[in-house]
Amino acid sequence: MKEIKLENSTLEKKKSIEHKNTIPNNDFRFCLKSIFFNENYIPSHNTRTTTNFANLARGEHRRENLRNTIQMIHNRFNSLANWDNPNQDRYTVELEIVSVAIEIDDCKTQFPSIEVLKTHIIDHKTNKRIEGIVGNNFSSYVRDYDFSVLLLEHNKNKDQFSIPNNFGELHGNLFKAFVNSTTYKNYFSKLPVICLSVSDHKTYHRTENQHPILGFEYLPNISSLTEQYFKKMGLQVRYFMPTNSAAPLAFYFFGDLLADYTNLELIGTISTMETFQKIYRPEIYNANSVAGQCYKPSLKNKDHSYTKIVYDREERSQLAIEQGLYAEKHFIKPHKKLLEQWSCNFNLTSKTI
DSSP states (O other), X not given: OOOBOOOBTTTTBOOOTTOEEEOGGGOEEEEEEEEEESTTOOOOTTSOXXXXXXXXXXXXXXXXXXXXXXXXXXXXXXXXXXTTOTTSOSEEEEEEEEEEEEEETTTTEEEEEEEEEEEEEEETTTTEEEEEEEEEEEEEHHHHHIIIIIHHHHTTTOSSOOOOTTTTHHHHHHHHHHHHSHHHHHHOSSOOEEEEEOOTTSOEEXXXXXXXXXXXXXXXXXXXXXXXXXXXXXXXXXXXXXXXXXXXXXXXXXSOTTXXXXXXXXHHHHHHHHHHHHHHOHHHHTBSSOOOSEEOOOTTOOSBOOOSSOOOHHHHHHHHHHHHHHHIIIIITTTHHHHHHHHHHHHHHOXXX
């Protein structure tokens, strides 16, 4: 599918997608590209093949997968945005895949940094296109390297699990540099929200705090490596289970999740990411019984339903290592000294988002 220019619909700016922003030491530049996720979507060669939306867009059932996934998102959105919506068909959701590349050595080298989803909400009653939240799904080659190469090598042949020094700092600094950049601010009006699955290694307890859209808040019994990793990206986390969901979702965000976003913006993220989780982790998110006061997720839960969407979860796990090795070969090793120096200087000069 042909790449499109990324526009900020709220600010009604039309700027070239090739706009770049220099970050500390003038070593790197960010470059954005965008493509819509629809039934005609074909992953680019730089897209991580383990990414949820890329996995669905391959094989003989690709078009049916994409069409059904998008319809599930529409249906879930309308079920949550049910005011002034008697026929449950007022809204549809458009998903834009935003790819962020880092250009190094005066633009001689380009490496795919992160990939996120941007939601757009179409209100068919008012004929308005409403800007949604950017983030949602989060894809990163460097994260694959950290978890599937560096962490495994560090613990190889060791009796006790440990975490390497400065684990996740480079990745976190790259993410914060992008979000702090004028490139980000020129194209997105609000800070990102990333929505992930809960961990099957933790127990979650429901609180009395209930949000009208996000639902009941849950608190985990322990912190996790994922939480620590995203904290180095500058993100905090809260867990909420929306109405008619089977399990809580993890929302990673800057600022104030409950105050900084509108109901429709939050619904866009919930409907999108809950749909992906129902496909990818049906044992948790398409379970036939819902999370209670005390909830322990399990990928061994047999009391669940499958969607009609084909998803290769085994391939997803295997490819994470390959993609981590790709990052090591084309980004980490060739630019090791530059990356270490830049990350150290970034920590010294960076400002709070």
